Amino acid sequence: MVRKYITPGMTTQLSALRRNLLNWFRQNKRELPWRQKRHWYTTWLSEVILQQTTVEQGLPYYHAFVERFPNVHTLAEAEEQEILHQWQGLGYYARARNLHKAARQIARQHHGRFPNDKKLALALPGIGPYTAAAILSLSYNRPYAVVDGNVTRVISRLQAIAEDIRLRSTQKIIEQHAQTLLSKKYPGAFNEAMMELGALVCTPVAPRCPVCPLSRWCLAYRQQKTDALPFKSAPPPKKRQYHWVVVYENTHRYLIRQRPEKGLLARMWEFPVWETDARQLKNTDSLSVRLSGHRISRVSGLMRHVYSHINLQYRAVLVEGSPEETPGTGTRKWVKKEEFNNYPIHKAHRHIINWLLNDQKGR
DNA sequence: CTCTGAGCTAGGC
DNA sequence: GCCTAGATCAGAG
Structure with missing residues (x-):
């Protein structure tokens, strides 16, 4: 019987944890162009660009895309070759092809607006659980927890999850924790805060636990296991x-x-x-x-x-x-x-x- | 030079 | 439902 530290029943602790995280985020978040005023289009664009890409590397591409394709219609009307050309050097070119396909579907089938519905969102090409949750929570404040690499790391340490994070079963457990932790009142800010915490504080190497707003609740910190978690098995050879x-x-x-x-x-x-x-x-x-x-x-x-x-x-x-x-x-x-x-x-x-x-x- | 980490979706079984 | 292919780059050792 594994006893997890933060459980759904601990409502007072949960509220304090969320409040701490949101306060930390308000004071420490980076100013990024897509955060200026949250619109689903720029949220979508930034989320897709930032998949498998660091912020520094993605920024010039983001600016170029917003400049050339300021809205979903310009993107939908563009030639795929031009979009691939703009994407050149970013890699994972399926992202660009799917971006274009989805833009066409949004323009034609959704009256040029991103569907405010999880099922409809997931039906769009290139939109999976992560991106759907990100756009719906960040732009429409819908209560879906995002789980990216940052969130996986934060939660595996917070709850001292020792299982291999490469396993689907472990990912499922982490998703459940994320959904429990999520602030249902401010899901967008909470999601962004979790990812930002992973990027700035709960880093893969040398996490800054003394300044972490969640250290009071962090099992890995308490057990001095932050260096060992998360555990990830070696990938197959190339x-x-x-x-x-x-x-x-x-x-x-x-x-x-x-x-x-x-x-x-x-x-x-x-x-x-x-x-x-x-x-x-x-x-x-x-x-x-x-x-x-x-x-x-x-x-x-x-x-x-x-x-x-x-x-x-x-x-x-x-x-x-x-x-x-x-x-x-x-x-x-x-x-x-x-x-x-x-x-x-x-x-x-x-x-x-x-x-x-x-x-x-x-x- | 090699290794590692960043890490989400689609599609095949 | 699980597993794997897709794909680039920066930074550490």
């Missing part, structure tokens, strides 16, 4: 991939192609790629066979790119002429150097463009 990236050059134009509709980096543009292995990537022997009839102008040094589940190592090879067979079936285009900027090109291959245009290393 796969390794090796690519030759072939840059065909013909009369000062370069061949790029669009990736398929689905899967990794969907609908982004790139140079043709040949899969290979670590050994073959060390020298150009294997290339010479496949590229017979082409003159190799330049070969790059080794480049690497890390995805969440793949370690990619690749090298670029600049060759003259066009490929005999069409690489893949997707759309292909011959573009001039200046035109690269008109296409959403993922990070790994933008690196190749830099090599192509500036860097003479690995010649």
Whole structure:
């Protein structure tokens, strides 16, 4: 029988905890552009941008998006390619594609307003439990607790939850605690306060417990376990991939192609790629066979790119002429150097463009 | 250089 | 209902 410190029955303690947290938040919150006046559109935009992204990294993108797409209609009417292009460099491009799809649905099916209803909100592309709770609580003051990485950490320490936070079962327990703790009167402020506390005080390393407004109730603090919590098991090892990236050059134009509709980096543009292995990537022997009839102008040094589940190592090879067979079936285009900027090109291959245009290393 | 942490949704089984 | 793929970057060691 596990006895949790803060339980739904402890109404006096709960009120004091909420009051302490809200007071702390009022005095310590960061001034961020989307906090100025809470509108569902800027809340939505900021929440989506900040998924898997730090505030510092997301800020310039947020400003650019609000500038170019000041409301849901401008976003809905834009081309997907333009949105992907604005998103370039932020990663997790599905977020941008879903943002666009959802904007169209909001414009057409919801009269241009975000639905004030959990079920309807969850039906929108890119809106899951976290984002739905965030928008509904922050913009409409609806009583849904948000659980992001910050909140997970705060609660696992507060209630001294030792189970692996990677497990679904542990996440469920944390969600229940979050919903119990939530101020039903000020759910928006409370949710933001929990996330802000995790970002500023209840940090992953060296939490600032002496200044924490929740330390009086924190089991991990009392038991001196803040360094050990939350517990997270190791992820599975990353796969390794090796690519030759072939840059065909013909009369000062370069061949790029669009990736398929689905899967990794969907609908982004790139140079043709040949899969290979670590050994073959060390020298150009294997290339010479496949590229017979082409003159190799330049070969790059080794480049690497890390995805969440793949370690990619690749090298670029600049060759003259066009490929005999069409690489893949997707759309292909011959573009001039200046035109690269008109296409959403993922990070790994933008690196190749830099090599192509500036860097003479690995010649 | 490698490792870690930031961390939410969609879709497949 | 559970599990995994998706995807970038900064900072520590």
